[in-house]
Amino acid sequence: MKIVHVITDLAVGGAETMLVRLIRTxxxxxxQHVVISLSREAPLAxxxxxxxVEVRVLGMRRGMPDIRTFRRLIRWLDELEPDVVQTWMYHADLMGGAATYGAQAARFLRGAHVKRPALLWGVHHTDLRLAGSARMTRWIARACALISSRIPDRIVCCAESAKASHRQGGYCAQRMTVIHNGIDLERFHANPRAREMLRRSLGIGALTPLVGIVGRYHPVKDYGTFIAAMRIVIDAMPECRFVMAGQGLDPSNDELAALLNAAGIAxxxxxxxxxxxxxxxxxxxxxxxxxxxxxxLPTVIGEAMACEVPCVATDVGDTALLIGTTGRVVPPQDPEALGRAxxxxxxLPRDELTRLGHAARRRIQSHFSIEASWRRYEETYVEALGKREQSAI
Structure with a gap:
């Protein structure tokens, strides 16, 4: 089976990292996997x-693609002759879906009898309204909803909440299925030395309580709520310290630095x-x-749980389903609730935190491993291919 993945970019993000892990697994x-990145931004290549894995970078500029880049994508899909085309995220769903049909039309015009590959879209965002996202992204998502009953064979959603939101937003419910993001348990696991190493690198004491957050700097991550919650924790536990990691969460981010200074917790x-x-x-x-x-379904929560670290998270997407009873879940945009949690x-005593950490990893092992995720993807590909072959008879 040859699978061509068309993805908006190969930056370090949840969907992009999930693609790499699925291929490795x-x-x-x-x-055979081939990956086509629409954007030049491709550090994971x-x-x-x-x-x-063969990686092709289309080099599309931000915004709508020009006709030359679209033709190149059609040509690549024609050359590669995949059994399955899997697209990842809205831009790739729209452009990759159209190019898959364009490649099939090119084959037809030259008299080649090659069946159209199974086409699967990938939905990796919960809220179809896309608060904080670019206007173009919102338009593309709405365009995808309009053609979702005719273009893809299946629509893979990363969470039940994503499926529900997109169904309400006009996506075709009959073509939607949920495959949760999987966690690489070999890479993410408890590390007895990590506690001391991290605290040494941050210049804090070995027994200092430490809370971390990982993600890109983006409005949807709501770091304003996190900063306000930090203030509540510091008032109650002045010895506690925090670490923020991810793209844009560095000292050069003047906006973030100003927020921390204003809260008095820099x-x-x-x-x-x-x-x-x-x-x-x-x-x-x-x-x-x-x-x-x-x-x-926030992959980073699953990764922390696999490392036996209890989590406190806002009740968005399938976060509550992921955490279960191994941590705390609070309403979004509620700094006081987040701080209290x-x-x-x-x-909690150290042995109780350790018990919760063990339970968190067991939960990931049982329900959210990368191996289980790949099995579901493969089953979905085989099912979609079978339907394509039946329709061709």
Missing amino acids: SQREGL DRLVELG HACSLVGPQAEPQTLLAGLDVFCLSSSSEG LCSLLA
Whole structure:
């Protein structure tokens, strides 16, 4: 089976990282992956190349593609002759879906009898309203909703909440299925040395309580709520410290630095930017926090849980389903509730935090492993291919 993945970009994000992990997990004889990135932003391309995957970068500029880049995508899909085209995120769903039909039309015009590949879209956002996203992204999502009953064979959603939101927004319910993001349990696991190493790198004491948050700097992550919750924790536990990691969460971000200074907590928070080895940071925390106003199934929560770190998170997407009874879930955009929940976990005895951490990893092992996720993707591909072959008879 040859699977061509068309993705908006290969930046370090949840969907992009999930693609890399799925490919790594699924590598075996008789299965071939090719990845096409629409954007020039492709720092994860090297990881795929190391896995022996062919990566093509279309080089599309921000905004709507020009006709030349679209024709190139059609030509590539024609050349590759995939069995399955899997698109990832709205821009790739629209452009990759149209190009898949364009490649089939090109084959028809030259008299080639090659069946159209199974086409699957990927939905990796919960809220179709896309608060905080660009206007163009919202338009593209609405365009996808309008053609969702005719273009893709299946629509893969990363969470039940994403499926419900997009169904309400006009996506075709009959073509939608849910495959939760999977966690790489070999990479993300408890590390007894990580606690000491992380605290040493941050210049804080070995016994200092430490809360972390990981993500890109984006309105949907609602760092304003996290900062207000930090203030509540510091008032109750002045010795507590925080670390923020991810794209844009670094000292050069003047806007973020101003927010921390205004809250009077800059002294208690380290901004460390993107992490090449996030598992080391996660495993060194006492508590992980997620303050987002919208999510699908947040992979980073599952990663922290796999590292045996209890989590406090806002009740968005399938976060509550992911955490279960191993942490705390609070309403979004409620700094007081988030702060209280963080304090309640940090106040627990060390052995109770350890027990919650063990339970968190067991939950990921049972329900959210990367192997289980790939099995669901493969089953969905085989099912879609079978329907395509039946319709061709």
